[in-house]
Amino acid sequence: MKQILLPAAMLMVLLSSFGLSATAQKKSRILFAKNPIVAHRGAFKKNQLPENSIASLRHAIQLKCTGSEFDIQMTSDDSLVINHDPHYNKLMIEETTYAELIKTPLSNGERLPTLREYTLAGLKGNTTTRLVFEIKPSKISKERAQLVAERVVRLVHQLGAAPMAVYISFDYDVCKKVKALDPQAHVQYLNGDKSPEEIKADGLDGVDYHYSVFQKHPDWIAQAKKNHIALNAWTVNTVTEMDWLLANGFEFITTNEPELLAERLQQTPPAKGWRLVWSDEFDGTGLPDDSKWNYDVGGNGWGNRELQYYTRADSNNAVVKNGKLIITARKEQREQNSYTSARLVTKGKGDWQYGRVEVSAKLPSGKGTWPAIWMLPTNGKYGGWPASGEIDIMEHVGYNPDTVYSSVHTKTFNHVKGTQKTKGLLLGTADAGFHLYAIEWTKNGISFFVDDQPFFSFRNSGKGAAEWPFDQPFHLLLNIAMGGNWGGKYGVDENLDTAIMEVEYVRVFQK
Structure with missing residues (x-):
């Protein structure tokens, strides 16, 4: 059959003869889902x-x-x-x-x-x-x-x-x-x-x-x-x-x-009622987005006798590929440290006072690993650690692979005194699959979630900054430590050459 293309003007005349008044009448009755x-x-x-x-x-x-x-x-x-x-x-x-x-x-x-x-x-x-x-x-x-x-x-x-x-x-x-x-x-x-x-x-x-x-x-x-x-x-x-x-x-x-x-x-x-205010979906290739992430660098034990040297912008330790951020701790000498790793810190607009923070991650395996998803105060309103607080959204130690932990640290409640507020959750697949680790933080308290299920909360007692310093902006950190007071409590597997934490996304919401 020969194909005939009608001029647009002619076709519009034809269209006008096919019940447009009926369609106009129908329109008032339509209420799309x-x-x-x-x-x-x-x-x-x-x-x-x-x-x-x-x-x-x-x-x-x-x-x-x-x-x-x-x-x-x-x-x-x-x-x-x-x-x-x-x-x-x-x-x-x-x-x-x-x-x-x-x-x-x-x-x-x-x-x-x-x-x-x-x-x-x-x-x-x-x-x-x-x-x-x-x-x-x-x-x-x-x-x-x-x-x-x-x-x-x-x-x-x-x-x-x-x-x-x-x-x-x-x-x-x-x-x-x-x-x-x-x-x-x-x-x-x-x-x-x-x-x-x-x-x-x-x-x-x-x-x-x-x-x-x-x-x-x-x-x-x-x-x-x-x-x-x-x-x-x-x-x-x-x-x-x-x-x-x-x-x-x-x-x-x-x-x-x-x-x-x-x-x-x-x-x-x-x-x-939450509105997305910041996110990284890790969809590029190469180093993490330098408009969103900075690095803590060095190998001084980090106050916990840790064994790693944190590098800056080194794709051997932090790289984005296949839609994920890959943080890798490697067994290699750097200065006096026997491992290298990465500790990423949000920068620029990456600090918030109150909100919902979500991180989808798969954790490393192996005795001696100590990955963390956590938050520190940006300006230290009440002084140095622990007076200005710390929020540990997720910590995991390789010698206890079936459990993840959430904690808060303040001047009154901290691990140095043995008074930190913490709770563990049995999660046998932490190193085998991705899980969603999240907090919802308001002026009244902080609630902790794994896969959208609440399992721990810390309430604002109203007794002041010694117990509740969480009325100031905090930023987010992602890292793998090796050894240390907690991660290395039972030693480090000498055969462990690499430990990998994969992160699918980070999303921050506010009301």
Whole structure:
């Protein structure tokens, strides 16, 4: 069939004849779900439904997701069909007729749906879930992709679906074509190579990128908000990424796990009134971000007869790779010390008075190791240690690998006197997997959590700074010590050449 591209003005005239007044009437009855959940290819995974099936779409609507995404291809006889891949049952969709494609049903018995069938199913009984039309690029030609865009927009208006529609595409020209055809349409770009300012300049409405793009360009998050460009990320299926996006206030999160994301919406810090003020997701490569981290340096025993020399900006001891900060203690001589290691300290804006501090980490193993996630006062308002306080979010000693500890130290309560306030938690997988270590610190007390479960708290007694010096800014430290009064209580494994602590992220929230 010969492909005819209609001029935009002519198509807009055609669109006006397809019930736009009806869509305007429908718009007042729509109240989209107030959550960021966009079901990717419908809500298919939990109930093992076919992706992009009408059943998966209906389930997304039943879950009241704010959106359900689906993929549009065009057959050789110009039928618009719903399928993610360019091929179906080993047949290239653009080179195969619809009659040939539907000879093979989906795994639940449905036939491969047309866009008309899918859209009508999405409209039925639905006033909460956006229909997210992804127009796939054509492998035949750019002109064919433009034709698909025209036909999709025309059909959306024919069916009265415009108030429910969001358009997305990896083809930037398709995005601009849709906007030219329908200036009221909400259009988001998928490919991740345009800044929010470029998107705004071209009149589009949203950046809908893989979450890693935003981790590499965190400034784009603020840029999008400043320019009123919608923020969407795909395809987000793990708690770590979900929590990060929720903490950063993303309007939409596209996921194969809508049920899991719904759970996280109830459990994350923003749901409890916390606002992200500082974070490091460790998404670069090389040395830690020097705008966020400094180093304590030296090997003087650090008041605890420790055996390591802390280095400065040495990738042998502190490096970012594969989305994690890797702190490594190494058995090597440095001055009078038999180990090197790293002790990272937050800098610049990295000190806070009150808040929720989260660190996701996997701890080292081996007798003699002493990793810590802890906080010290920035200005020492009440004098030197321990008068101005210390908050140990997590400490671990290798000779007791199944337990992590949390403590506070003050002038009245400290380990020199044997009066420190501390508690251990049995956690047999501390060195085998990642756990979330956190505190929630207010003027009334400090609560300690492991994997969001509270296990220890220290309350403000109201008796003054000797017991409660925690009314001043503190900064965060991450390190591995070797040996020392506590870590080396039962010696150090002479065969231990390296000890590694991995950190997935650090996030700080305030009310």
